[in-house]
Amino acid sequence: MAEYYIGLMSGTSLDGVDGVLVDFSGTKLRILARSSQAFDAQFRTELLALNSPSDDELHRAARAGNQIAAAYAQVVNTLLSQVAASGIGATNVCAIGAHGQTVRHQPHRISNEASGAGYTLQLNNPALLAELTGLTVVADFRSRDIAAGGQGAPLVPAFHQHVFGQANTMVSVLNLGGIANVTVLPADPSEPVLGFDCGPGNALMDAWCQQQTGQPFDTGGAWAASGQCLPELLAQLRDEPYFNQAPPKSTGRDLFSLNWLQTKLQGFANARGQDIQATLTELTASACVDCINNYAKESKLLVVCGGGAFNTELLRRLQAGLPQLQVDTSDHLGLPALDVEAAAFAWLARQAIQRQAGNLPSATGAAGPRILGAIYPA
Template sequence: MSKEYYIGLMSGTSVDGIDAGIFDFSGPHPRVIDYYYQPYSLQIKQEIHNLCINHESVSLSDYGTLDTRLGLLYAEACLHLISEAGLNAKDIKAIGNHGQTLYHSPNAKHPFTIQSGDPNIISQKTGTITIADFRRRDIAAGGQGAPLVSAFHQAIFQTNQENRVIVNIGGIANLSILPKDTQAAILGFDTGPGNTLMDYWIAKHRGNAYDNNGEWAATGKMQSELLKRLKEDPYFSQPAPKSTGTEYFSPKWLTTILAKQTTAYLAQDVQHTLCQLTAETISEAIQAYAPKTEQVLLCGGGTHNKTLHLALASLLNMPIASTETQGVHPDQVEAMAFAWLAKRTLEGSTGNLPATTGAKQAVILGGIYQA
């Protein structure tokens, strides 16, 4: 059987770097050929954050420069990965690139979403067909443009043996509900902040990019009044389908709420409470939309946060495990998903699930940039 090698690229809302993987889709189950993680430099991180945070006064020069620089970084990651795997560009059928999300606004009067990283550069530098801009076609069809990974979760993780929920905890947390009735609709949506607020808070107070294993959060105490105020945000009670981003659950969102509190909280107590916010909004979404869940499978960077994992376990009376138990490392799920979506696009197959995104119809996602 001939190999079907695809590259998937993912840069998530945590803004930490590029996940790149080569995956073989020729068999009944995807196979990881090689995987590479390229962290962003501090300068690139700062440029991304500057555009995201100061989105009301973005310089077109800064945006265009970042778009080009990210395109070059994605291309370099692909070339490194291909070389590391001992392959040639001609061995790769296509590259699926999610791009770096800078702004996501599906509920505006004129809905839009922006992912940066010029795919023209990727296809030109690698000599490989590149498929990108997946989200805007779903928005054009009346959807939220997210989450798009639910179709992949269905293809890879659904079973007729048990009701499952896949929870991806990146900067924003999202879930896919996979009933064991394989004829039932698949639901999925963003539950709210995943790591984004915790990452911001520890960077502000400790100078760290993230809370390793949730160790700093574990030193704090949960502040019930603060948690109550955080959860009063209308997004959490908004019905699915829905999606959000770090432009909404932003540092400004958090600091505005903190400024209205009469209590001066210890920094580690805020971190613990933010961890609890992520855990409770995920668990409440599962209990509301998938009360018969028999297995929760975690993926994304938040999988490694032990404090968050313990909080989820205390809230959910059901088994919780990593997607690694199903043969896919939690850090590789989203890169594999966009490799799979690239394959769907190249084959002329639809990639979105209307019940999940709210689109009026299933559509072929992404633009194809020829080698």
């Protein structure tokens, strides 16, 4: 019997919504349809502004949540239209897994507050999404893990284990979204899976590229490839304490923002833009390489997914830093790089509907397995 779920993801890169319709009924998942909708420049600017304190932000955040729900609904309708001829309709879909747009991620426990708990905030309006689509929606996946003492991120390692795990072989999975996160799948399935955020993925590269060239990202890493890494600047960037923290750990634009970068660029006013871009590319690559060497040096394969999988200069630097293993994109394992995160949230929605845990405490640091997400019935 078919098990259809829709996964929707709008990540730290703030480029738009990715959606997939997935059939989980077989031994291997099948992507039946995929769709993306870009955020327009004005809305992306608003989301960036909401990543830091701003005027009237409660009202603006609520409106942005409504707009995200509307964009999600459009992607859902596009997915369903793609499979309508095969007889799959809304009544066949078990649920939507809707991640929402992260604008705050502060998972660390705050000792001087009464509750002591950290928090995470993803803009969304899942009730509106349920009304617009007529489908059950699962949302707010990260909060329960944080309430249980975890980081609330990364949540994709459990899904990575489900789709990329290989018997008797250690495999590492690197998701290069706005933030880079790694999953280490041990050769022995009885050993715990490790997963954590390495540091910036595309966030700083994209922000600098847009500021300097007006382009939303460095296509293929060509601009970075035309420059030279600046060792002194790289050392200053790598001096951020986050890189030396032991996992479990997670981060976001709360730390690795354009403002953070500007403070690090003091003293480099005469540096060429492409040299700074080359240095930011090396920052992402070197942070990921260090994580693999420190926690997964027995890996034979590094599976790369997310938007950064299309940055050939970044992949080149990853391979140069990890000559002992094969660096390849998830496309070669049957799951397109841009579909992985959306498919993960379809899977997490399925876990919630089936009352199964969606987190891995070995990755997030939570007190134990937890069912993730709030359910909004159709």
